[in-house]
Amino acid sequence: DIQMTQSPSSLSASVGDRVTITCQASQDISNYINWYQQKPGKAPELLIYDASNLEFGVPARFSGSGSGTVFTFTISSLRPEDVATYYCQQYDNVPPKATFGGGTKVEIK
């Protein structure tokens, strides 16, 4: 089974800072990785799909990159409303299954 290692598990940054989260897959997953935001008490929301595609309606300060085994999620300029936990998720075809990273809790310094 493919494992997803997400880092850091938490971070604190100032408003306006650039924030970067990394997910490493245990084997090549091409670009089959997605990123979600989960605010406290709410359901997760899709931000990025297939490594770098911005979901409709998601602000452009969110972006994703990478391919193969190492992937990066970036908030270009952190805003107070971005306080949330962010998860990566990979999709495997054989057998069809999904695996989430452990999550990164983002707070404002």
Place this chain on the structure above:
Amino acid sequence: EVQLLESGGGLVQPGGSLRLSCVASGFTFGSYAMSWVRQAPGKGLEWVSSISDRGGSRYYADSVKGRFTISRDNSKKTLYLQMSSLRAEDTAVYYCAKGRRFFAPWGQGTLVTVSS
């Protein structure tokens, strides 16, 4: 607007059964794969199961295989998760979500508590 509304959660004893439902609106339900994802209290997300658009293909996490059954009724625009032989570690908020490769949107979730 796409909406997903789960129901059926509650308190159940270990070894018991429960059926979750998820009613969809705002999209052509029968054209999309659907999935269940759960989140134990204070923990991360765990994919549980997915089903193809017509229900012919079903996939399960190893942790629930043989105990949970996913199904759908496209005429009722409803997704189901039949859970049996429930264990304490199945305690979680269960979300239904549209899609199988990626999940969007998600319902608000329904809490399942397995405890004596």
